[in-house]
Amino acid sequence: MEKPLSLQDIRKNYSLKELTTNAVADNPFQQFGVWMQEALEAQAAEATAMTLSTADAQGRPSARVVLLKELDSQGFVFYTNYLSRKGQQIEDNPFAALTFFWPALERQVRVEGRVEKVTDQLSDQYFHSRPIGSQIGAWASPQSQPIPNRAALANLEKEYTQKFEGLPEIPRPEHWGGYRVVPDRIEFWQGRPSRLHDRLVFKLQEDDTWKLQRLAP
Structure with missing residues (x-):
């Protein structure tokens, strides 16, 4: 008789790297840029893929994978149909979360913030590329x-x-264009042995500076 699959027995011990407050950049966008470059150099599968989580007006969440197409000084940009389910949810509830996961580097990044449309000029430029x-x-x-x-x-x-x-x-169709997630919280997660992972979070302060904190895993 075939033994039933036991998900509880699946284990992976993370031990590649560590993440310290001394080594992390002062600005979360700079730190993300460093990690993205390392993911690309490591040829991580779909390095720019990110899970976009939104919620409707009643707070019911929905998630899907989209591709990061630009990172600027304001936030994380992706493109889609404005009339899609995610577009309608963003219209009703203009906040979202992004999750990047790079198993090859035992890392993930979590981004939270408000969502805004990018300019028509930027959408036109990307559409025609x-x-x-x-x-x-x-x-x-x-x-x-x-x-x-x-x-x-x-x-x-x-x-x-x-x-x-x-x-x-x-x-470019009027119903198609870019969104920018403007973050107020960005967390960097590095897998560590015994599930005692490194978690460093940047939180945006009222004076537009970033405060860095270590979180328990």
Whole structure:
């Protein structure tokens, strides 16, 4: 008789690195930049992937994985359909959390803050940097809405491909663009042995400075 799977028996002891207050950067954006660069150099799978967690007006949460496309002095930028489920939740409740997880480095980063739309100029710039197929897809997909079958999506793709054929540039849909998560809390987590992990959190103060604290694992 096959032995049933026991998730309780799965163990991984983290021991690659440590995270100290002396070694961390003074600014969380700088520290994130260091860790992102190390994740890219380590060829971590989908290093820019992040779990975006939002909640509706009643506080019911929802999460999905999106890609970080820009990090600036204000926050973390991603792009999506404004009429999607996440877009509607952000409209009703403009706060979100991001979670990055890099198993190869035994690290995660947690970001919390308010959400704002980026400028039309920035959305236009990124939209036109995308492959043509992705630009068409932004028009063709009624994201998060029910569709009868895959063929319906293929038909929409064909329709918009024909519509924009021969144009020097595909216009960006008004319903598609960027969001920026403007953080007031960023936590850096480094796995350590015996589940006694390192957790350092930056909290934004009223004077716009960052306060660093160590948290119990």
